[in-house]
Amino acid sequence: MSERYFQHTFPNGLTLVCEKMPGMQSAAMTLLVPAGGANDPPDYCGAATVLGELVLRGAGPRDSRQLTEYLDRLGLQRSSGVGVHHTRFACAAVAARVIEAMDAYADIVQRPHLPEAGFLAARDLALQALAGIDDEPRSKVFIKLREWHWPSPFGRNAMGQKDDLQKLTLELCRADFATRYHARDSIIALAGNIDFQQVKDAVQRVFGSWNGRAPQPLKVLPPPGNYHFEQTSSEQTHIGIAYRSVPETHPDYYTARMAVECLSGGMSGRLFTELREKRGLCYSVGASYSSLKGYGSVMGYAGTTNERAQATLDCFVAELYRLSEGVSQQELDRAKIGLKASIIMSGESTSARAGAIAHDYFIRGRIRTLDEISAAIDSIRVEQVNEYLKNNRPGPFTIVIVGPRELKLPT
């Protein structure tokens, strides 16, 4: 492929993607297993979240405590979580330690103990995390926005539903593990101070005998609606707005991204300038491109006082409509510079790159090089952006309000 990138799919369906980053001592790994919120069993929303916690509680030759201590002794900074399509296990450390840890991660996804005590604790933590969202209205806005904007089951809350979590059993978790933790459609990404052949050999050795199955196709339904109000007693109102955009694989993708960047990139983006700087309507405001496989959208947020909530919503929507009148050459130039700068910065983070190449492979079936992304951004002309915006007027909107009072919606 090139000296910097490497991609290989093993016979069992597992794909390895790599990026060599000169000058780095560290490496980062991202392992995506096809157990996401969208493919949770229909009546067990949150199953992947409980399972993602449970598999860490002992695997292969190590019990729960031994596994945690082993990974800590390697000096791994690690995280895990469940998204729409996958459960993600990520770690970063001095490069040699990440390669060493692969063996334990292979145990985690292939030979977890799934113990009874661990199950009760894992389910309990999932219930607690879900309850904690009541104290995080901003997170709640995004959860509800995905639920009401994305086609079902993609918008399901991967954290789960209380009733579903309560009726989940260890037996169901074990069956779920057997169904959804498999090599086919799993992706392992490594970035940093690595040697392709060494990584490929290590992956072959520890993941080579992982079984491969064909996943069940999902039945996709339209989202439940386009407006949701969640009453809370607070001095603050939190507003979420989403509308559809092109998917990442669409020829207009970079054009659409540049438009969003003009709307909300840097500190001279329109939303920040108009709502925060000029009108002082809200402390926090922004919008960004958000992506599922084959589906793109723009999701925005504003948090403000109850008194200014209606003006904030009106002004936010007005800025979205104004976008279809076009952007200036200066706005586009700044947007390009901002996006390219953030690409250069991410090129210095092994964790960011491991996550990015795993995502690229999932969405596109291949890695985009940093040069390819930069060139694609450079190639966009202002006429293209304005033609796109004229033909793709933002809307219809999905709107979520979390606050004490409903707001009047734009017509």
Next chain:
Amino acid sequence: MSERYFQHTFPNGLTLVCEKMPGMQSAAMTLLVPAGGANDPPDYCGAATVLGELVLRGAGPRDSRQLTEYLDRLGLQRSSGVGVHHTRFACAAVAARVIEAMDAYADIVQRPHLPEAGFLAARDLALQALAGIDDEPRSKVFIKLREWHWPSPFGRNAMGQKDDLQKLTLELCRADFATRYHARDSIIALAGNIDFQQVKDAVQRVFGSWNGRAPQPLKVLPPPGNYHFEQTSSEQTHIGIAYRSVPETHPDYYTARMAVECLSGGMSGRLFTELREKRGLCYSVGASYSSLKGYGSVMGYAGTTNERAQATLDCFVAELYRLSEGVSQQELDRAKIGLKASIIMSGESTSARAGAIAHDYFIRGRIRTLDEISAAIDSIRVEQVNEYLKNNRPGPFTIVIVGPRELKLPT
């Protein structure tokens, strides 16, 4: 000093600290100006926060809009904020652009326009940010913990007080700017793909004529108390616990840090293991070392359901007391590995290093090299840690509860 580090204090009192990071394309800058929450005028808590926003609204030859667009056109990722001792302006980008931007930052701290319209907007945003904390109980715990644990005025909330912000005027801001934005005790740090001589020349050129004044000494008073309860109607209780530790310049500093790392480092730290993994008491729990100049403390947090709040507090305090019985060689080994791994990772982030060397200079008057920190960690023996823990039993505690009901405090 060495090929990697550089330090220079200019005649006006401004200090430049630099770290050259091979393999990086980017550079990051951190500029610390001695206007912090602790030295806000006594009746104008939040003044530095309003000023920190106001100075960005036009400076030197550029008005507010021109300044924002100029910095965005350089592709700078930037942030600013007010801490205990300083207002911090930070940016990162391709290295040459950061050097180019220094000129605009020199305008910001020396020649801001401080316009009337900008003042009203800046004060309003500060009031909104303050009101927004009501929806972020976790942030509120830490604000209250600092207020009740640290000696006054170090614990004052840099975000301000509502009454104080409301009576703040543009004239007061202008006077405050003249008093607190000065070269003496300001620190400028650059890290990344830089040339020492070029940076030194650039700083001399744009900051060389900045005036230097002697800051007013602060009158330090004991903290207001050791227990604070803030009632909220929620299903969740948020618990904060703080106790005193040694300052960063103390010979026992690394020993104390290793003890905190055993308490709450990685995923095998005691708090995570006992409260979350074994007993399932809370989803989120942790503690970390927190530092003022000449003053160190350990600050912990746990968020849980109301039903488990008392058990969580009891268990948290029990773990703190148990620490004084000592840690094992294995725990110390893991703690060392974890801390050293995080140092290596931060060595790959220009922003992290710029922030770290600025902090080092402020606390110690010199930069610690990454090798020095690693060697200091390696040198700590388990007998030292246990001797320290025996002689420095955690406590007395400052405890903050944000939730619907008061809890029974440890005796």
